Amino acid sequence: MRTRLLALLAAAAVALTGCTAVEPARSGALTAGLQEPGTLLPADVDDQAGRLVTGALWTPLADYDPASGRLTPRAAESITSPDRVHWTVRLRAGGRFHDGTAVTAKSYVDTWKAVAAENWAATPVLKESLCAKEISAPDPVTIRIDLDRPSGQVPALLSAPGLVPLPASVLASRDWNGFARHPVGNGPFRLENGWLPGTGGKLVRVTPAPGKANEVDLRVGDPVEQYDQVRDGSLDLATSVPGERHEAMHADFADRHTTWPLPEAGYLVFPVRTPRFADATVRHAFALAADREALVNGPLSEQVDPPKALLPPAEAPGERTGTCRPCSFDAAAAKSLLGQSGFAGPSTVYYDTGAGTWTGSLAAGLGGTLGVPVTAQPRPSDGPLDSPSTVDLKANTPSPAELLTGLAAASGYADPGFTQDLAAAESAASPEESGQLYRVAENQLLRDLPVVPLWTGHGHAVWSPRVHDVTATPFADVQLADISV
Template identity: 75%
Template sequence: MRSRLLLLFAVVVTALAGCSAPEPARPGVLTAGLAEPGTLLPADVEDQAGRLVTGALWTPLADYDAATGTLTPRAAESITSEDRMTWTVRLRTGGRFHDGTPVTAKSYVDTWQLIAGRQWAATSVLTKSLRAKEITAPDENTIRIVLDRPSGQVPAWLAAPGLVPLPRSVLASHDWTGFARHPVGNGPFRLDGDWQPGTGGTLRRVAAGRPDEVDLRVGDPVEQYDAVKDGELDLATSVPGERHDAMHADFADRHTTWDLPQAGYLVFPAGATRFADASVRHAFALGADRSALADGPLAHQADPAKALLPPAEAPGARTGTCRPCTFDAAAAKSLLGQAGFTGDVPVYAEPGAGEWTRTLAAGLSGALGVGVTARPQPSGGPADGPSTVELKPGSPSPADVLGELAAAAGYTDPGFTGDLAAAEAAGTPQEAGQLYRVAENQALRDLPAIPLWTGHGHAVWGPRVHDVRTTPFAGLDLARLGS
């Protein structure tokens, strides 16, 4: 009998040893799930996961709220100009990189000079938007920027998360692969060791505060969502489409959604004469079922567009509705018939947009009563039909989106161009915002590009997490999370 009891005890102990109990929570330490970042080189980041990590490792010069035109200095003490031609940035004193070297005005000047000569995500902010004639560092804490025309958008451009400084070591070595594996920033967290692809890494706070450590874990978003629900993970930084409907019931007040600097459009090339009639383009706009895109191939990671400017770039709310953003199949078919438009239409998809382009094309075909098929972008020569375009602007300035759409379509309407110039030269953010809306309205009348969808981010968290704050470019602010 005694030997049987000993055997039973041994079996129970063995079974218990094989069970994995949830890891006990450590005070001041949070666990967060995310997708694999595309890169951790801040000037080339375009994805949400990459911005989450680099937003914790770097402090930008400032934050800029496109809706209100409000500038909040961060690494900068001030960003000022008397004539909107020459701008002065004063840095806060004492800034240091995580390797202990000082952050100076020359750090920014040298970094920007290098970015301008590359083909990185942030390059266009310097070369196409800012277009400075001269950028110098008169002293250790002063950056002087001289433009080629007056512009009030400089604060918005300098708030671009890709324009953060790089340390002298990587500016000299150009070892971008090694630096992306172990980035060295000037932000509230440093990376403890190398980033491990497929696994993640640990962020440790540089100065006192909570959380003092964030354990970032790369994994499947469905599994991460369920792990937060089961108490095995504190935070999931994305919500997959298949969990979207359950999110409100599963997490009540422990979830959030925020606008992303990301939007999808259907762009008509200026040289395609079949679409020269604006009523044809309006018919395509009314025939686009945006909800079918958001609920289908975009998997609840986007909203149907309600304006040409996405919310993350918009200078406040629109005062009127966007008629070309409305799905009205009957009106679309009637308008196309009145224009005498016939024949099949190719819709060209840029790389990565094939799935939602096919859904768009099928919906347009049914609504308009003409054959619309999705095709890959032609390898050479001008396109003979519209193309789907996904924009990921590098700064919160409305000028970036409107300018990029006009360039993609070859749209050169004098009224639109004049409105853009007037908005950029405006004396106040409020005046600029009104003029950007005027330019947007002109483009919505002419429709060189049809707005389709705007991206948004999701997050869910457990009961240990509080004070969750988000911004369009950095996403979740890990430095301000309470635990």
């Protein structure tokens, strides 16, 4: 009778105060908030939430750090080549998918054939970057890759999270949508009972680790609400911080928050073959007229940083020497350069779906600074552009070549010296030499300026006092396997 009375009194207290009872945390269990992933098919992931989940479900062949050129084998035991043309990948023995089947060299070869045949985010890694003449599996733990030219970028390309293996069952059925709801990987966690859109899913560690998060309850929700839930103690981890909580984060979570670079950046891309924008002086005027701080603090809501180089930090091969003059805002110099060029408005800035708000703000700022009418319009569905456009580029690999090549192609920029620098960087004998040559190519783009850097993306996370050892990487987001609870 007394026990029942106490329970009734506790329930009444909750009702009177309007509070929600916080469920006690279980040892080894973690609750984590995230936004809805676009897909859980790893070869087609291009968003932060998708990278978080697939990064827990799969183990890549290796991790590659473009700043140092360091390769850290993961599912691979080694990635080697005697001449940078013929490459050998040795897999760690005993790899298994979550369905119990073996992960073999053939798993990778067959998966890569499927990726190359589809129009997925990772497809260009194989068809445009790797460009192998032949990929084979001579035995269960060996992958052989033969190229048509020397390339030292193979380790960086093979570390792409989109090139992880898929089990034979989905490669046979080709039910990609069904697989994305019930993914089967080779990573430290398996997904129990599949993914429920709008709700989330439960990750269970394949091999329990003492002191670590062995179960992760992934909850899809609003970032503002999730931030407040972590602060109030009803959620352990929020993997995004909205702009309206950005300043409060430093006080609310003084030593319990982190920020990391994302493989994403925004650019203003010029149609350099159009006469009005063929003069580099015009392009430099537009570059100096872009108020990046206003974009960061305004429509981009503190989710990005002003750029310090053409390449974002997630792709940068080491530290850049010197400042990036075209990355700065200088209204007087911008107007002076435009006057010297003889450029007369008006101009348009085109944008893709979802970028209208921040592109509109950019266009208004450019027009006000330069003294010419500049308007924002949706990108036409076909035909060449007659004015610059904003582009949000997302990298699939940590190789700088991917973004440098993509930026040149987007603008129609072609220069023999730039092409030679990229080829020399790809075939360089060491990561240090390669990094220096990629910086040379980057400097040429900053000089000729077919594209203007506007912002670089970053991720945020905040966590409760019971959570420790939170780290994040550009291509796998928060490392759930490393978290201690």
